[in-house]
Amino acid sequence: MNETPQVVTIAGTDSGGGAGIQADLKTFQMRRAFGMNIVVALTAQNTLGVQDSFPVPLTFIDAQFASLAADFQIKAAKTGMLADREHVECVVENLKKVDFGPLVVDPVMIAKGGHPLLQSDAITSIRTKLLPIATIVTPNIPEAEVLADCTIESEADMMAAAKKIQQFGVQHVIIKGGHQGGAISRDYVLFSSGAQMWLSGPRIHTQNTHGTGDTFSACIAAELAKGTALREAIIIGKKFIQGAIEQGIMVGHGHGPTNHWATLDEQITIEE
Numbered sequence: 346m347n348e349t350p351q352v353v354t355i356a357g358t359d360s361g362g363g364a365g366i367q368a369d370l371k372t373f374q375m376r377r378a379f380g381m382n383i384v385v386a387l388t389a390q391n392t393l394g395v396q397d398s399f400p401v402p403l404t405f406i407d408a409q410f411a412s413l414a415a416d417f418q419i420k421a422a423k424t425g426m427l428a429d430r431e432h433v434e435c436v437v438e439n440l441k442k443v444d445f446g447p448l449v450v451d452p453v454m455i456a457k458g459g460h461p462l463l464q465s466d467a468i469t470s471i472r473t474k475l476l477p478i479a480t481i482v483t484p485n486i487p488e489a490e491v492l493a494d495c496t497i498e499s500e501a502d503m504m505a506a507a508k509k510i511q512q513f514g515v516q517h518v519i520i521k522g523g524h525q526g527g528a529i530s531r532d533y534v535l536f537s538s539g540a541q542m543w544l545s546g547p548r549i550h551t552q553n554t555h556g557t558g559d560t561f562s563a564c565i566a567a568e569l570a571k572g573t574a575l576r577e578a579i580i581i582g583k584k585f586i587q588g589a590i591e592q593g594i595m596v597g598h599g600h601g602p603t604n605h606w607a608t609l610d611e612q613i614t615i616e617e
Contacts, residue, residue: 393600
């Protein structure tokens with residue numbers, strides 16, 4: 346019993362299927378880990394944007410945690426959309442009661458179409474309550490600017506922001522460079538030991554990038570659930586999301602989703 350690697354996503358849904366829990370579950374399956382979910386919020390969403398959202402009752406989040414903990418042997422977890430301060434703190438309190446393995450935090454704040462997915466009063470709770478129990482956090486540049494309360498305009502700024510974020514208690518930090526310009530997209534990794542790593546890949550010019558952050562962090566969580574070493578899990582995550590963007594699909598009329606059927610893209614360069 347329970348020999349299959351098991352991983353859980355704690356996040357919001359995406360009725361359009363390209364991001365959120367749906368993207369996470371597709372990624373888990375593609376990476377050969379059994380995925381399950383704890384729903385924190387529901388969204389009415391498509392590639393054009395988020396039309397409505399509904400945080401689920403806190404007692405129902407408690408019930409979902411208790412249900413999974415009673416039956417499964419979860420080896421890794423990830424968070425995504427957490428809605429507001431009350432929901433962040435509910436998730437944190439539940440995570441303290443269970444052993445779901447390493448925790449990957451994707452600090453989802455704004456949807457591709459600009460709709461806020463995290464209320465501003467939740468930022469402090471993420472910094473002071475969620476990050477201290479996290480194994481790794483994976484913000485993009487705008488999210489890192491909020492978490493570190495700084496402006497990021499250069500690679501030196503990315504490195505400085507990662508150090509600030511790490512001071513909140515999270516072990517490892519990845520700042521994704523997709524929002525910067527240039528022909529190459531570079532992600533910065535700061536490990537708990539102080540070691541550093543840059544992951545670079547060719548920038549792909551496409552509007553079909555809906556759910557990239559969810560997919561990247563979900564891939565890392567799936568690999569950790571399988572027992573993959575952290576450094577290798579991060580590299581696989583980068584190769585997977587690079588492939589998911591590069592091997593694109595055409596769905597919807599707006600910011601389309603990435604391709605969760607994609608194979609790993611080996612064009613990634615690693616600098617340490």
